Amino acid sequence: MNGYGIKAIYFFELARTWRTLMQSIASPVLSTSLYFIVFGSAIGSRIVEIDGIGYGAFIIPGLIMLTILTESTSNASFGIYMPKFTGTIYEILSAPVSTLEIVIGYVGAAATKSIILGIIILATARFFVDYSIEHPFWMLGFLVLTSLTFSLLGFLIGIWANSFEQLQIIPMMVITPLTFLGGSFYSITMLPEFWQKVTLLNPVVYLVSGFRWSFYGSADVHVGISLGMIAVFITLFAGIIAWMFKTGYKIKS
Amino acid sequence: MQPIIAIENIQKTYKSGFKALNGVSLTIQPGEIFALLGPNGAGKTTLIGTVCGLVRPSGGRITVDGLDIHDNYREVRQRIGLVPQELAVSMFESVWDTVKFSRGLFGCKPNDDYLAELLKNLSLWEKKDTNIMALSGGMKRRVLIAKALAHEPRVLFLDEPTAGVDVELRRDMWSMIRKLREQGVTIILTTHYIEEAEDMADRIGVISKGEIILVEQKHDLMQQLGKKTLTVHLAEPLDKIPELLANYDISISDDSLSLIYQYSTADQQDGVAPLLEKLASLNIGYQDLSTKQSSLEEIFVSLVAEKVEAAQ
Numbered sequence: 433m434n435g436y437g438i439k440a441i442y443f444f445e446l447a448r449t450w451r452t453l454m455q456s457i458a459s460p461v462l463s464t465s466l467y468f469i470v471f472g473s474a475i476g477s478r479i480v481e482i483d484g485i486g487y488g489a490f491i492i493p494g495l496i497m498l499t500i501l502t503e504s505t506s507n508a509s510f511g512i513y514m515p516k517f518t519g520t521i522y523e524i525l526s527a528p529v530s531t532l533e534i535v536i537g538y539v540g541a542a543a544t545k546s547i548i549l550g551i552i553i554l555a556t557a558r559f560f561v562d563y564s565i566e567h568p569f570w571m572l573g574f575l576v577l578t579s580l581t582f583s584l585l586g587f588l589i590g591i592w593a594n595s596f597e598q599l600q601i602i603p604m605m606v607i608t609p610l611t612f613l614g615g616s617f618y619s620i621t622m623l624p625e626f627w628q629k630v631t632l633l634n635p636v637v638y639l640v641s642g643f644r645w646s647f648y649g650s651a652d653v654h655v656g657i658s659l660g661m662i663a664v665f666i667t668l669f670a671g672i673i674a675w676m677f678k679t680g681y682k683i684k685s
Numbered sequence: 686m687q688p689i690i691a692i693e694n695i696q697k698t699y700k701s702g703f704k705a706l707n708g709v710s711l712t713i714q715p716g717e718i719f720a721l722l723g724p725n726g727a728g729k730t731t732l733i734g735t736v737c738g739l740v741r742p743s744g745g746r747i748t749v750d751g752l753d754i755h756d757n758y759r760e761v762r763q764r765i766g767l768v769p770q771e772l773a774v775s776m777f778e779s780v781w782d783t784v785k786f787s788r789g790l791f792g793c794k795p796n797d798d799y800l801a802e803l804l805k806n807l808s809l810w811e812k813k814d815t816n817i818m819a820l821s822g823g824m825k826r827r828v829l830i831a832k833a834l835a836h837e838p839r840v841l842f843l844d845e846p847t848a849g850v851d852v853e854l855r856r857d858m859w860s861m862i863r864k865l866r867e868q869g870v871t872i873i874l875t876t877h878y879i880e881e882a883e884d885m886a887d888r889i890g891v892i893s894k895g896e897i898i899l900v901e902q903k904h905d906l907m908q909q910l911g912k913k914t915l916t917v918h919l920a921e922p923l924d925k926i927p928e929l930l931a932n933y934d935i936s937i938s939d940d941s942l943s944l945i946y947q948y949s950t951a952d953q954q955d956g957v958a959p960l961l962e963k964l965a966s967l968n969i970g971y972q973d974l975s976t977k978q979s980s981l982e983e984i985f986v987s988l989v990a991e992k993v994e995a996a997q
Contacts, residue, residue: 440789
């Protein structure tokens with residue numbers, strides 16, 4: 433195992449976060465605060481409790497998920513796309529590092545950043561609403577696993593993308609809509625029965641539901657299914673990345 | 686002596702069907718400077734990329750220090766440093782951060798003293814805290830060299846190291862390359878500049894259309910490459926070559942108004958002055974003289990033509 437290699441990639445990627453502090457951390461925190469003000473305080477005060485939870489507190493897990501999913505994906509995709517774009521990937525590919533070590537470095541850094549963001553948003557939420565965390569270890573577990581899963585997705589998007597437009601297309605056109613429609617701002621039990629069944633096709637439902645369970649002990653789907661879905665995503669994304677490196681897909685000629 | 690690099694029958698065919706390497710075999714000895722010459726698209730960069738793990742070969746085998754580049758990729762890559770042709774370097778990092786990154790990436794323990802010495806040798810120490818984007822093109826190329834040397838490799842590949850750099854920097858780089866060789870580093874460089882190969886290399890290989898056309902000691906090849914043509918524009922037409930000039934590689938132009946003399950710069954006896962003295966003794970007057978040295982491109986063409994002829 434090339435520990436120095438992993439460390440080099442990991443800290444290089446984290447250094448990028450500090451170089452772009454406003455874009456990396458301040459911007460997501462600001463936009464999440466705006467969500468709390470608009471949905472939590474302004475509109476939320478006129479919405480009845482859901483499952484016995486005030487609306488402002490109800491949306492906290494969904495808002496954190498929204499940020500984690502989009503930030504993990506964009507950060508990890510940008511992290512590996514930039515070396516491809518600038519040509520500096522030659523150094524990674526000619527170094528004595530395995531695929532696993534490269535993935536640990538890049539994905540680990542993107543996930544770390546998302547976890548830090550999630551915790552900052554959680555702390556920010558305290559300024560707007562009162563909330564409790566029923567299962568704090570599970571909450572942390574879901575935070576880490578979801579960050580890892582979507583950083584893996586971002587990493588494979590970064591390898592796949594041929595342009596900055598393609599880099600943005602999945603987070604903007606797929607992940608954000610799925611998160612909004614995945615019960616971030618409502619319980620899926622509030623939907624008509626037909627749409628409840630359709631919504632179950634949305635994988636983000638299982639992530640938001642599991643995460644909300646760790647906060648309030650209530651969920652739209654069983655927490656075991658949520659964990660199972662995360663395992664499926666991790667296996668799927670890791671498998672695709674392994675295939676990409678094995679075949680040299682869009683990396684090696 | 687076991688070669689530091691042994692390339693056996695390497696083939697590379699891209700998905701488009703383009704055959705970039707067609708059965709290349711080559712051995713590089715430890716501590717030598719090997720210059721790989723060839724026109725654009727000859728396969729130089731593909732060959733280097735294959736050894737360094739950037740290009741997947743379609744066939745053949747490569748060993749570095751006796752280790753297979755696939756089975757022992759960690760040990761092999763640890764031994765190799767690569768300076769690419771393009772200025773591919775992360776623009777927003779400082780010089781110091783980028784060389785530290787490279788050392789770590791190649792699995793080496795931090796060694797700030799070594800990196801400081803390296804930057805001083807490359808005249809980069811004053812710029813160590815400068816963002817790379819603020820450096821000149823020549824300085825960026827030095828940074829690439831520093832990155833390639835950050836993990837103390839035994840073999841250094843330099844792909845067109847002096848392309849687009851000014852004469853002063855080119856001389857600096859040649860001097861640096863010689864110093865590296867003195868430290869025991871094996872150097873393989875690709876170049877378009879014949880003078881670069883002439884000045885530095887121990888051996889020269891010529892590649893064309895994915896095949897190694899020849900590999901020779903520099904001295905032998907320079908004799909071949911150092912041929913010049915002298916054209917003597919005569920005052921009056923000449924029908925035939927006088928007997929006194931029979932030993933010279935000389936011919937008369939179609940209009941009988943010029944003598945065309947092929948000679949080697951390396952051979953003093955065949956030089957221009959003795960010929961002119963003989964022309965004077967023969968009372969052959971001339972109006973003008975012009976000399977021309979074959980360009981590298983022409984030499985490649987002639988080498989390829991010779992190879993095709995030999996094959997037929």
